[in-house]
Amino acid sequence: MDFEFSVIIESLPALLEGAKLTWFITILGIVGGMSIGILAGLGRLAGTESLGEEPQGFFKPLSVLIRYVSGGYVESIRGTPIIVQAMFLYFAFPMLVKAVIDIERFRVEALTAAVITIMVNAGAYIAEIVRGSVISVHKGLLEAGMSLGISRFQLIAHVIGPIAIRRMIPPLGNQFIISLKDTSLFIVIGVGELTRQGQEIMASNFRALEVWLTVAILYLIMTTCLAMTLRYFEKKMKMF
Amino acid sequence: MSIIIELKNVCKSFGNTEVLHNIDFSVTEGEVVVVIGPSGSGKSTLIRCINCLEMITSGELIVDGISIPAERKRTRQIRLEVGMVFQSFNLFPHMTALENVAFGPRKARKVGKTKATDIARALLGKVGLADFEDKLPGQLSGGQQQRVAIARALAVNPKVMLFDEPTSALDPEMIGEVLDVMKGIAKDSGMTMVVVTHEMGFAAQVGDRLIFMDDGKIVEEGKPGEVMKNPKSERLKDFLGHVKHH
Numbered sequence: 001m002d003f004e005f006s007v008i009i010e011s012l013p014a015l016l017e018g019a020k021l022t023w024f025i026t027i028l029g030i031v032g033g034m035s036i037g038i039l040a041g042l043g044r045l046a047g048t049e050s051l052g053e054e055p056q057g058f059f060k061p062l063s064v065l066i067r068y069v070s071g072g073y074v075e076s077i078r079g080t081p082i083i084v085q086a087m088f089l090y091f092a093f094p095m096l097v098k099a100v101i102d103i104e105r106f107r108v109e110a111l112t113a114a115v116i117t118i119m120v121n122a123g124a125y126i127a128e129i130v131r132g133s134v135i136s137v138h139k140g141l142l143e144a145g146m147s148l149g150i151s152r153f154q155l156i157a158h159v160i161g162p163i164a165i166r167r168m169i170p171p172l173g174n175q176f177i178i179s180l181k182d183t184s185l186f187i188v189i190g191v192g193e194l195t196r197q198g199q200e201i202m203a204s205n206f207r208a209l210e211v212w213l214t215v216a217i218l219y220l221i222m223t224t225c226l227a228m229t230l231r232y233f234e235k236k237m238k239m240f
Numbered sequence: 241m242s243i244i245i246e247l248k249n250v251c252k253s254f255g256n257t258e259v260l261h262n263i264d265f266s267v268t269e270g271e272v273v274v275v276i277g278p279s280g281s282g283k284s285t286l287i288r289c290i291n292c293l294e295m296i297t298s299g300e301l302i303v304d305g306i307s308i309p310a311e312r313k314r315t316r317q318i319r320l321e322v323g324m325v326f327q328s329f330n331l332f333p334h335m336t337a338l339e340n341v342a343f344g345p346r347k348a349r350k351v352g353k354t355k356a357t358d359i360a361r362a363l364l365g366k367v368g369l370a371d372f373e374d375k376l377p378g379q380l381s382g383g384q385q386q387r388v389a390i391a392r393a394l395a396v397n398p399k400v401m402l403f404d405e406p407t408s409a410l411d412p413e414m415i416g417e418v419l420d421v422m423k424g425i426a427k428d429s430g431m432t433m434v435v436v437t438h439e440m441g442f443a444a445q446v447g448d449r450l451i452f453m454d455d456g457k458i459v460e461e462g463k464p465g466e467v468m469k470n471p472k473s474e475r476l477k478d479f480l481g482h483v484k485h486h
Contacts, residue, residue: 144330149320
């Protein structure tokens with residue numbers, strides 16, 4: 001077996017470019033996914049006892065609607081492969097738009113499709129992480145808060161939120177790493193992220209061992225960075 | 241002295257199970273009412289209804305002049321006037337003892353931070369925990385946690401305090417310290433209190449009135465000493481026999 005270090009050195013600039021793009025998609029995806037996930041996660045709990053008391057009057061049917069919309073989103077995203085979601089957004093969605101509203105040229109950029117796919121996909125899983133953490137908050141603590149006469153908003157902001165966030169961190173770490181690795185699937189829509197760069201270099205020099213080893217190590221470095229960041233937050237929030 | 245809590249013909253069901261059955265009951269300002277009874281007799285549900293943690297199914301419930309069920313704003317108003325101490329303490333685990341106590345004044349009464357801290361310090365001193373203000377609930381013993389919880393409930397300056405089996409989750413040697421704090425509140429501040437407990441000594445010493453509940457009904461009612469000495473019903477006799485043996 002011959003192993004040439006020079007191959008790694010030569011391919012590194014292109015691979016680092018790919019890694020940069022992977023990192024970019026991941027960070028945007030995580031930020032967007034967190035926003036969507038928190039909304040949808042709380043949405044699935046709208047009007048339930050986990051967020052304080054059941055709503056009255058007008059808010060009752062509204063909360064049912066919010067629950068159904070959030071639930072439908074989570075289930076449809078969890079129930080389909082991310083690669084199908086990316087293909088749909090990149091290839092099928094523009095056709096759908098053109099069919100519905102008569103536009104000459106409508107397309108979704110590959111990078112845009114990648115970022116949106118990660119956001120929407122991670123959002124669905126993060127919604128379940130948020131929901132799980134919120135319902136794990138002991139009911140007695142909600143009652144203690146309510147019996148002091150605070151509002152539902154204060155209850156969520158000062159009691160449920162801080163306790164739930166601590167419990168979210170380990171599963172969030174999981175999801176962030178999964179999302180980072182999921183960006184490798186965007187090879188199918190032609191985004192020049194790390195895996196795609198590796199594939200292209202490999203196709204030109206046929207040095208599979210050196211190229212894929214380097215690609216793997218670059219992924220490992222990025223996932224380790226994510227894991228360490230979350231570990232830092234976990235330690236910073238005093239546990240009880 | 242005026243009536244502050246009034247229940248007329250109150251029923252409460254969970255699904256098909258009726259937990260409270262035609263309860264008529266009232267509490268006058270400054271009174272200490274002790275509620276006893278076997279588990280499942282509805283005594284916890286009774287005081288949880290007073291605090292709107294459970295909604296009554298039928299009947300009339302008036303707390304501090306507000307009829308329940310009320311709209312949410314008024315429900316909050318009732319809760320500001322009715323403090324609650326739970327069997328399992330339910331302290332906020334992410335807040336220190338001081339933060340737990342200052343939380344109510346700060347958020348519910350909208351008192352400034354410095355003033356809320358002062359209120360909290362004074363109350364922690366009153367329950368004998370001045371040196372523990374920076375401890376998290378997890379670092380305190382059960383008795384200490386329950387004393388912080390009492391201080392937390394008192395901090396919003398309620399007119400009534402409800403105690404839901406406050407010593408049932410405690411080790412025997414810690415029961416005394418919590419009961420002493422409760423006695424202090426009753427004696428010194430003349431607080432209106434409704435206490436669900438199995439502590440007969442406390443009932444005899446502090447209670448103005450003793451209520452025995454069984455099967456969702458008030459079975460006997462009267463001066464604690466008399467009721468305990470001369471129980472009329474078989475069920476109370478039986479119950480007192482069991483309590484004394486433990």
